[in-house]
Amino acid sequence: xxxxxxxxxxxxxxxxxxxxxxxxxxxxxxxxxxxxxxxxxxxxxxxxxxxxxxxxxxxxxxxxxxxxxxxxxxxxxxxxxxxxxxxxxxxxxxxxxxxxxxxxxxxxxxxxxxxxxxxxxxxxxxxxxxxxxxxxxxxxxxxxxxxxxxxxxxxxxxxxxxxxxxxxxxxxxxxxxxxxxxxxxxxxxxxxxxxxxxxxxxxxxxxxxxxxxxxxxxxxxxxxxxxxxxxxxxxxxxxxxxxxxxxxxxxxxxxxxxxxxxxxxxxxxxxxxxxxxxxxxxxxxxxxxxxxxxxxxxxxxxxxxxxxxxxxxxxxxxxxxxxxxxxxxxxxxxxxxxxxxxxxxxxxxxxxxxxxxxxxxxxxxxxxxxxxxxxxxxxxxxxx
Ligand code: MG
Numbered sequence: 001x002x003x004x005x006x007x008x009x010x011x012x013x014x015x016x017x018x019x020x021x022x023x024x025x026x027x028x029x030x031x032x033x034x035x036x037x038x039x040x041x042x043x044x045x046x047x048x049x050x051x052x053x054x055x056x057x058x059x060x061x062x063x064x065x066x067x068x069x070x071x072x073x074x075x076x077x078x079x080x081x082x083x084x085x086x087x088x089x090x091x092x093x094x095x096x097x098x099x100x101x102x103x104x105x106x107x108x109x110x111x112x113x114x115x116x117x118x119x120x121x122x123x124x125x126x127x128x129x130x131x132x133x134x135x136x137x138x139x140x141x142x143x144x145x146x147x148x149x150x151x152x153x154x155x156x157x158x159x160x161x162x163x164x165x166x167x168x169x170x171x172x173x174x175x176x177x178x179x180x181x182x183x184x185x186x187x188x189x190x191x192x193x194x195x196x197x198x199x200x201x202x203x204x205x206x207x208x209x210x211x212x213x214x215x216x217x218x219x220x221x222x223x224x225x226x227x228x229x230x231x232x233x234x235x236x237x238x239x240x241x242x243x244x245x246x247x248x249x250x251x252x253x254x255x256x257x258x259x260x261x262x263x264x265x266x267x268x269x270x271x272x273x274x275x276x277x278x279x280x281x282x283x284x285x286x287x288x289x290x291x292x293x294x295x296x297x298x299x300x301x302x303x304x305x306x307x308x309x310x311x312x313x314x315x316x317x318x319x320x321x322x323x324x325x326x327x328x329x330x331x332x333x334x335x336x337x338x339x340x341x342x343x344x345x346x347x348x349x350x351x352x353x354x355x356x357x358x359x360x361x362x363x364x365x366x367x368x369x370x371x372x373x374x375x376x377x378x379x380x381x382x383x384x
Contacts, residue, residue: 016098130226218310
């Protein structure tokens with residue numbers, strides 16, 4: 001009998017959730033969905049609940065949760081309490097965290113404290129509270145944390161369990177976003193539609209804007225530091241527009257290991273679910289002769305100050321990454337609501353980071369407080 005994983009899928013109606021469902025459809029004998037969590041899109045959720053015969057749903061928005069409970073007979077909970085109850089439910093042994101934003105942090109930490117395995121697509125968890133999550137992993141060696149972000153899955157695969165002292169540096173690839181070749185002096189004219197056009201990956205709005213500012217790569221640098229225990233001086237970013245090489249590890253013996261593939265999130269999601277096993281997956285195969293050439297460029301820290309800000313916040317440590325992450329969420333939200341232009345994003349973030357009283361991080365409450373402070377500060381800095 002194959003061992004079945006009972007999964008809590010957080011973010012079931014988002015882009016990661018969608019890819020996860022594609023993977024689970026291919027392996028109904030290996031993976032079962034014990035429960036799902038979503039923000040508010042219950043119309044998208046209902047067919048999923050039916051198709052996968054799911055008994056438990058958390059809808060973050062309480063009104064939408066109430067609406068769902070009138071249309072569906074399964075267990076429905078709302079809010080952060082609902083998320084925590086789903087993660088803790090005895091029917092769940094694996095938490096796939098595809099939530100967007102800092103809201104995903106507590107469920108990650110809770111799952112690890114309960115000795116469960118987390119497949120982590122919510123990079124904000126490690127950015128906001130990586131120190132706390134790593135401490136919890138040391139206390140609960142039976143728990144697991146497997147990266148899903150394509151770059152971090154690539155590094156995880158290239159490292160293949162080797163200790164970090166064998167590593168010279170890791171290299172995160174970045175598509176460069178839609179403005180890689182656009183002159184900086186035209187950034188003032190960037191529209192929302194321009195910024196929402198990602199060259200290679202199809203993703204949610206928030207992460208697509210983060211890819212355009214390169215903040216996504218910045219957050220991934222901090223995430224990589226926390227996931228692999230590698231210092232910021234040993235983390236490099238290289239621009240690789242076709243997103244075929246997903247990231248690389250330079251070992252001390254001169255070997256440079258890379259993981260390649262067509263950009264499809266089903267690959268890292270399935271690997272996080274099946275690790276250390278590799279299962280069959282119906283997904284496009286890469287034909288190198290058709291690809292022809294692979295291009296790489298150094299990142300432009302001048303044109304994309306968000307990448308520099310993330311390195312700075314990461315090196316400062318403590319609550320600085322939580323502040324940067326929350327300020328970024330608030331600023332991107334303002335941009336998506338047409339309240340600020342694209343080119344103002346980095347300056348607003350630098351401003352908030354500069355005013356923050358950074359402290360060491362001892363508890364999730366401190367991370368949440370730093371997060372809330374940064375969001376308020378963004379609103380106030382805009383009013384002044
Ligand atoms: Mg990524």
